[in-house]
Structure formats: C-alpha cells, structure tokens
Amino acid sequence: MELNVVELSRLQFALTAMYHFLFVPLTLGLSILVAIMETVYVMTNRPIWRQMTKFWGLLFGINFALGVATGITMEFQFGMNWSYYSHYVGDIFGAPLALEGMMAFFLEATFVGLFFFGWDKLSKLAHLAVAWLVAIGSNFSALWILIANGWMQNPVGAEFNPETMRMEMTNFFDVIFNTVAQAKFVHTVSAGYVTASVFMLGVSAWYLLKGRHIELARRSIAVASAFGLASALSVVVLGDESGYSASHTQKMKLAAIEAMWDTHPAPAPFTAIGFPNREARETHYAVEIPWVMGLIGTRSLTEEIPGINQLVEEAEVNIRSGLIAYDALMTIRTERDETPADIRAKFEAHSDNLGFALLLKRYVDDPRDATEQQIAQAADDTVPGVAPVFWAFRIMVGLGFTFIAVMLYFFYRASFRGMQFPRWALRGAVAIIPAPWIAAELGWFVSEYGRQPWTVDGVLPTALSASHLSVMDLLITLAGFTAFYSVLFVIEMALMLKYIRKGPFEDVEETDAWTIRHEHRLRTHDGKDPFASDAAEPGSAPLSNARHPGATPAE
C-alpha cells in the first residue's frame, strides 16, 4: 500500500469504523434483550427478572459508553478526512445523519441515564418504558446510519448540479426507502441481535459450568436462544435479500464476492470455495455448486449475472460517456446561463456517468487528456480486491449458519430438555463468544471494501474524496487513535471481565429469598417434600445465588 493521504485516510476510517462497530452490535441486541427481561419482570413481578435486567443492563452500560464515545469520531470524520466527499454528497448524505441525531440518538442518550439512575425515581411501568425507549432509540439509530450507508451503495433520489458542483437531493423518499438500505438495516440489526444473544448465551454457559448464578443463567439462556434463533434466521434471510438487491445495484461487488470472472450462462453456479487470482482473471481449484448463484442473485433460472470481465468492458463504455459529460460540464461552468442548449442536452444525457470520468483524476488532472491506456486502467480499477471479499464473505456466511445451529440446539435443550445442557455444549457456547464480532466486522468489510474504488458507487471515486491534508497530519491522528483506542479497549475488556466474574450483585437477598420460596412452592405443588435434598441430577443444582463466594463483591 502506498503511503498517501487517501490510503491513510481509508485506513483511519476503517480502523475507527470497525472499532466503533465492535460496540454497536452488542448495544443493538443487548438493549432489546434487557428490555425483554424487564418486561417479564413487570409482568410477573419476579425479582429474579429484575436482577437479570440490572446485571445485563450493567454490561450493556459498559459497552454503551464506548459505543457512544467512538461514535463521536464517526460523526465528524467525514468532514475531517473526507472533505471533498462531504462537499460533493453532503446535500444527501448529511440528512440521514442529522435525522439520526434527532430521531434516534437523542432518544437513547437521554433515557439511558434514567435507565441507570431511575430505578428508585420511576414507577415500574415508567422504568420499563424508559428501557424500551433506549432500545428503540439504538435501533432507530442503525436505521438512519444504514440509510446513509445504503445511499453510498445505491445512490438514488439525487442528481448532479453543475452550478454547485455537487450531488443534490431530488427525492427524499427515494433516499429513505432505498431498497439496499432497507435490506441492510434488517440484516445489520439482526446481526446485532445475534451478537448479543451469543454473548448472553456464552456468559450464562460459563456460569453454569462454574455452578454459579444458576437461576439467572438458565433464564438468560432461554431468552437468548429463542431471540438468537429468530435473529440468526433473519440475518441469513435478509443477507440473501441484500445479495438479491446487490445483483441489481452493485453488480461488480456481487461478481467480486463470487469471483465470477466471466458471465456464465444462466443460472450461474455458486463457487463454494476456490482461490481467486486477479492477475490471471481466474479462480483456481474452484468448487462450484450449479445453479445456486443464479437463484440467489436473480431468483430465476434465466436471468444472467454479468461477470467481472464484462463489467470492466461496461465501465470503459461508461468512462467514455462520462468524458462527454465532463467536457460539457466544463463549458457549463464557464458559460453558466449562456451555455448553448445542445451542450446542456449533452450533459443531461451523459451526467449519470460523470463519476466514471472522475476515475481518471487519479492519473490526469483533466480527464479529457487521458490516454487510451489510462482509460483502460481506470476501467480495470473498478474491480475491487476479489480474493479478500471472496473469503471474507464465505467466512461470514459460514459463521451465520453456525449461529443458526448453535441457537437451534440451545433453544431445543432449553425448551424441550428441561434446561439440561451437556458440559461440552456449554464449553462450546463460551468458545464462540468472539465469533459474531468476527462475522460482523467481515460483513462491514465485504460491504465497504467491496464498494471500492468508489465512496459513492458510480458517483464519486474514493481517490477524489479525501481532504487536503498532509501525510504527517494523518500519521499523527492515526497513531493517536490507535494508541488511544487500544488503551480504551483494554480498559473496557478488563471491566467487562471483572463484572462478569463478579456476577449479579444487586437485590441479591431479595432474589434469593424469592428463589427459595419459589422452589418450595413448585415442590409442594408436585407433592414432593420441600426440604428433601436438592441433589437431583448433576448440572441442575437448583438454587441459591448466595451460597457461593462469587455473589459477593470480590474487591
């Protein structure tokens, strides 16, 4: 990688966005899971559910703080590092960001304080409403951010204005009801729900393995596995919806994900595994499953999906068309109102491809001076790194199916096998805790890296989007963010682990007293002796959070 401002700005954006995205998925899912638990508490009045709400709420809070803190960077980084991008598409892209602030972030941030401080100040129902408002706010937040991101993938409802040298919004509803944005939203929030479910499942499994907080852990597994199963199914189904919409809007990204070099007669096969080689334009050792790709991408057996080589040829045609638009634009800019009508008409006819002409700016100041070779090069640039997205996509999908299997298993054991979980399964649940984060980051990577060389697909090349900064500026902030974020990460992890080890510590006496009474009632109803030994089957030790040392604060 060349050490220039654009590449460093990309690196910094990737670093800060992917770091931010470590906290976002857990916030999205845990906010809902906590609200569900509090709902059960309010409906049943059982203290154990309040304890669960507070315990998972505390972990939510630790995670939320860093999500908010790192989100501040994102809001300003477009202006700091991507000033031409901000100028060029701010008229459209800025709106969903501002709406996110107004509709979503305000909601979650205002009520999250009351969630933690309001237990004694609010009625039960009011506090429950607060918990749900936090959850709704967080999830709305994702909606607006993905509408903004969806527009970068599929820029609808906007056109170029030669007078202001930027894209301007022509239809607000096209922007918010962008099909790509809708599919991405549900896919992303579902991924967040899976992340939180796997997290909750893993932590609870660890408690069961240690024989601690059994009541809390089992109920948490019941909630997490049911919610996680629905979410894991939704991730895959909506991921498929994303693929379907990509086949119509981002053909190059889809072709790169599939490492599909040549257009295949319909229905195209799905390359399950292989080694894409960009120079040779072929995929070595490809294992293909016939028909599947055609079905996913087009939901038909007759529609063709274009391959990379064909799309490069199309890009070259678009570049030439874009050059006509660029030439007309230069006249319009100097003549303004005196521009001859035929030049205006020429511009209108070709303005959709203006972005392709801008691809040449990497090589020449004035795209009209580009040589044939440079045009061919620019067309070739429209192919993203094939092998990275090919592999990232496959790992992500593999993990997605794994989550379905895991959730299905635990849901089955929790619902139909009396909450008995074999130790190997519990160990497995602990081991896969990091997996959803890997899947989420890979998903981000496929989506954003797969969009290259564009910041806004077909409209604005990445190479043109960055700010006028020096390499030194970038090195300073890159080093600063790396150091700062690493320290925060260590602190965050340490706190998370500390509070997971500590376990629930609020309302312990009240909850334990209730648990004992509750067990007593259950046994009496069964006609069993309430004071008989509770040494039932191993792994099902029924009670008491208070008996083991972990329940009291260790420090």
Next chain:
Amino acid sequence: MILSDLIELETLRVIWWALMGVLLIAFALTDGFDMGVGTLLPFVAKTDVERRIVINTVGPVWEGNQVWFILGGGAIFAAWPPLYAASFSGFYLAMFALLAALILRPVAFKYRSKRESTAWRAGWDRALFVGSSVPALLFGVAVGNVLLGVPFYLTDDLMPMYEGNFAMKFLGLLRPFALLAGVVSLSMLVMHGAAWLSLKAEGPLAARARAIGTYAGMIAAATYALAGLWLAVGIDGFAIQGEVVRDGPSNPLYSTVIHGGSWLSAYSDRPWIAIAPLMGFVGIALAVLGLRAGREVSTLLWSKLAITGIISSVGLTMFPFILPSTVRPDSSLTVWDASSSHLTLFVMLVAGAIFLPIIMAYTAWVYKVLWGKVTEDDVSEQSY
C-alpha cells in the same frame, strides 16, 4: 417536490442559519454545565464522596446533553455541507484533540466508579477534567479563529484547500485573539457549571462552587469586553462586495468578498443586534450576584441568558458570513452561498419542526424526574 416551494430558499437559509445558532446554544446551555462541572471537579470536591456527588449531579443527563453536539455536527453536514467540509478538515488536528477529549469524557463518567482503587478513580477524575476543560476552551478558540478568518480557499471544483503546514493546523489556531475567545468560553462555562452545582449540591461543596463561579463570571465579562474592544480596533472584518444574491446556487465562488473594514459595522447597520452583547453582560452580572447571594434557580437562568447572548452576538456580528477566508476572501462561506439545496433544507426543516419539540419535551421530563439535590445518600453502587 412542489411542497418545498412553500418556503423560499432565501428564507430557508436564514432559518437554518438561526437553527445552527439554536443548536450551538442548546449545546452550550446543557452540555455547557457538564463541561463546567467537569472543570470545577478538582477544585470544589475534596473527598471521594464529594467527587461522586459532583459527578452525579450531571451523571444521568450528560449523555443526552452531548447529543446537541452530535446533532450540531449532523445538522451542519445536512444544511451547510461546504462549512462541514471546509471547517473540520481545516481545523484537523484541533478537531482530533477535541474528539480525544470528548471521547475521554463518556468513558470517564461510566468507568470511574467501577473500581474502588484510589489511583483508578484519581486517573478518571483527571480524564474528566481534561475532557471537560479542553473542549470548553477549544470551542472558544474555534470561534475566535472564525472571526479572524481561516486560511482556506476553494478550487474551481469547490475542493477546500489550506495554506500552511501541518503544525500550523493546530499551533496556527492558537492566535492571541483566538485564545482570548477560548478564555471567554471556558470561564463562561465554568460559571454555568457553578450555577448548576449551586442548584444540585449542598453545603460547603456548593459554597466552593459559588465562590469559584463568581470569579469565573467576572473573568468572562472582562475577557468578553476585551474581545469586543479588540474587534473594534485590531481586527478586520469581511464584507460582500456588489449586489448580494440571496437565493442563488450554493457556490461561494460566485460572489466577491473584501477583507477590510470592521465586523462591528454590523452594529451601525443593524443597531437592534446590540441586544445580544447586552444580554451577555446583564446575564453575567445577574448570575454573579445570584451566586454571591446563594440564589439557585434564577442564577442558572441568568447564566443561560448570558451564554445565549454571547453566542448570538458572534453570529449576529458576522452575519451573513459563516466561515471567512483570509487567503482568498472570495472563497468565504456565507449564509447565501454555502447551504444545502432548497429541497434538503426544506425536508430537514420539517423534520426539525417535528422532532425538536419532542426532544425538548422528553428532555424536560427527564430533568423533572431528576429534580432535587444530589446528596451523600444518593451516591450508591449504581451511580458514577
């Protein structure tokens, strides 16, 4: 869309200019006391319990307050894209420092009381101080720089460019006048934080806050007056030359701007704007008197009046300029040539008209729930 023609572009631009001011003021009024309280923390609280009380006066609300800043950023992006593009990249390293400070704050709030260790807590207390005082100072420095003009220009493609090397991007901002403006904002927010503590805390803690707040108020008044004087005698203003087109396309290069004359000529053109600095001085005076007399609610309101006046005075003095350029004045951004399109301004105005009242309503409800003094008994396991 025909609906958007209901309001003329010129009117929308003025409304959005005012709304940008409203958002900045809302941020200063709410998150302003958080920053003031964070700055006061090492000086007013002597024991860990006192420190926890101080932090808990803002603990449940700072997160919501901070959203005014995020929303301000988003609104500038949506309504004034050229300003968003030119200012944040021009102030690059200063923005980084600001972000780092602002990131420290939420983390410090959340993590401080999660461990008993004294060193751990002392470390986060310092982080809170830095995360509160540095932004409070830098916001003023940024405003001072905007008044002085920024060394940027726009290419024919409207790409913002800067003169000066990377070190200048930060050190170059620390010009004497800008630093003075920084002192105004820092002292003003410390006064505001003191007014908040006087309302939310009791006993010696509140007394200490009031004592420091009194001095901060006096410094704010003195530096604000000095800055006004400096503007009158030592700093050139900017003016649009020739016919002013108010509803033209948002291309700053279409207008001609001269760097010269005085910013304060605005006060002879529009004498009514003198009400803003007047509000500033009167607000500070009454807030200082209130702090001395130990009045609580009214002091906070006077402090709010002072902040509203001081921030408004900057905007009203510069109108219609929002980011003047020193190196090529023609590139200066004004209300008339740096906005979003007609449609975007209209859509965002509709959204703002719906959601800002809702936000204010539920924020008011949250403050009502949390009304009352924070005492030693309130500082429990769940708090900061």
